Amino acid sequence: MAIKILLIEDNPDDVVITRRALNKEAYELEWEGDPREAWEKISANSYDLVISDYNLPGTTALEILRKTKEQGKDIPFIIVTSQGSEKIAVELMRQGAYDYVSKDDVYAEVIPGIVKRVLERRSTLLAKQKAEEELKQAYEKLKTAQEELVRSAKMKVVGGLASGVAHEVKNPLAIILQGIDYLEKKISGGDENVSLTLRYMKDAVMRADNIVKGLLDFSSITELKMSGQDLNQLVKDALLLLKHEFDKRTIAVVTQLEEGVMPVVMDRNKMKQVLVNLMLNALYAMGEDGILKIRTYTQKCVSGQVPFSAGEKAAVIEIEDTGKGIPEESLSKIFDPFFTTRRAIGGTGIGLSMVQSVINMHNGNIEITNKSPSQGQGVRARVMLKLA
Numbered sequence: 001m002a003i004k005i006l007l008i009e010d011n012p013d014d015v016v017i018t019r020r021a022l023n024k025e026a027y028e029l030e031w032e033g034d035p036r037e038a039w040e041k042i043s044a045n046s047y048d049l050v051i052s053d054y055n056l057p058g059t060t061a062l063e064i065l066r067k068t069k070e071q072g073k074d075i076p077f078i079i080v081t082s083q084g085s086e087k088i089a090v091e092l093m094r095q096g097a098y099d100y101v102s103k104d105d106v107y108a109e110v111i112p113g114i115v116k117r118v119l120e121r122r123s124t125l126l127a128k129q130k131a132e133e134e135l136k137q138a139y140e141k142l143k144t145a146q147e148e149l150v151r152s153a154k155m156k157v158v159g160g161l162a163s164g165v166a167h168e169v170k171n172p173l174a175i176i177l178q179g180i181d182y183l184e185k186k187i188s189g190g191d192e193n194v195s196l197t198l199r200y201m202k203d204a205v206m207r208a209d210n211i212v213k214g215l216l217d218f219s220s221i222t223e224l225k226m227s228g229q230d231l232n233q234l235v236k237d238a239l240l241l242l243k244h245e246f247d248k249r250t251i252a253v254v255t256q257l258e259e260g261v262m263p264v265v266m267d268r269n270k271m272k273q274v275l276v277n278l279m280l281n282a283l284y285a286m287g288e289d290g291i292l293k294i295r296t297y298t299q300k301c302v303s304g305q306v307p308f309s310a311g312e313k314a315a316v317i318e319i320e321d322t323g324k325g326i327p328e329e330s331l332s333k334i335f336d337p338f339f340t341t342r343r344a345i346g347g348t349g350i351g352l353s354m355v356q357s358v359i360n361m362h363n364g365n366i367e368i369t370n371k372s373p374s375q376g377q378g379v380r381a382r383v384m385l386k387l388a
């Protein structure tokens with residue numbers, strides 16, 4: 001492709017000189033005498049280089065350079081100054097001109113060399129920027145891959161340990177719970193402090209039992225029982241399971257389920273667990289009141305939504321809450337096993353790691369983000385699944 005140069009010059013004689021000087025090279029030289037027109041041309045086209053006279057009718061080359069930069073265009077400028085204006089030349093370079101040349105006896109001889117030099121410098125710079133960009137992307141990919149690796153390694157260890165420990169702990173917990181029940185009955189109506197103590201004990205045991213259950217659930221995710229499922233029905237079933245939780249609070253549930261969302265091949269129970277976990281997280285984040293919005297739809301993926309390729313269609317379940325959102329510093333940790341901000345009130349931090357691993361096993365994708373400020377506070381979880 002020929003190199004496109006715009007020459008801004010109001011003196012026709014100088015245009016002839018420049019044209020003649022650059023004649024031997026394969027440049028596509030366009031001439032413009034009116035600075036305003038020149039500016040229009042720069043905005044509308046992509047030039048490789050601008051050679052501009054410094055003094056133009058009603059303006060200067062510096063003005064045009066500044067406006068070009070303001071528009072985010074990075075075009076090299078060579079500015080032609082009149083003789084003896086070294087001061088201007090210095091200012092030009094400071095403002096980002098690539099080079100300058102003074103209009104003197106040797107102008108015609110030096111301009112081809114300068115143009116060549118500027119274009120070379122320019123292409124080196126572009127190549128460097130491209131290499132840097134590629135390096136940055138490669139680094140990002142590596143980082144994601146590494147994080148994923150660490151996470152899956154952690155999950156493996158957790159999974160292995162968990163089921164062993166959980167099985168061992170389950171029975172003693174059940175015995176303690178029975179004991180507490182027995183004592184409660186025996187000393188009913190007695191010392192208030194005693195019954196209070198028993199209640200605390202019971203709460204603590206229940207909490208431990210909850211963790212054990214979570215661990216067992218989590219470690220049981222080894223194989224999937226796949227079949228074609230209606231996504232909307234799945235959402236309804238998950239909601240039904242949590243109905244009493246919503247009813248206890250003033251939480252409005254809004255569903256927007258797209259008719260005829262294509263069936264998805266999945267492990268029905270595991271995926272229901274996924275939805276229940278996400279909905280419970282939303283619920284806990286909202287506290288006593290709020291709006292839980294659930295949508296299903298199909299959508300074309302964009303690049304970066306691994307493992308989908310850009311343009312591939314996916315089934316999406318979106319769960320949105322009006323809760324307190326996730327602090328910036330927690331966002332990268334929420335999928336880590338045992339990361340929880342609700343430990344004191346019974347959180348285990350297993351939920352999202354279980355969600356992640358089930359979705360990975362389905363070859364799907366999950367994104368959990370804070371809603372954008374214009375959409376108000378809260379979190380949006382988006383599960384994307386392969387269409388059958």
Ligand SMILES: Nc1ncnc2c1ncn2[C@@H]1O[C@H](COP(=O)(O)OP(=O)(O)O)[C@@H](O)[C@H]1O
Pocket residue numbers: 277281282283285321323324325326330334335339340341342343346347348349350351352353379
């Ligand atoms: N919808 C949400 N809104 C606010 N924070 C959330 C939401 N979902 C998850 N989180 C954060 O992610 C953490 C981890 O979630 P999870 O793995 O389900 O564990 P747990 O629910 O036991 O805390 C939560 O403790 C909470 O800080």
Ligand SMILES: [Mg+2]
Pocket residue numbers: 277280281351352
């Ligand atoms: Mg949870």
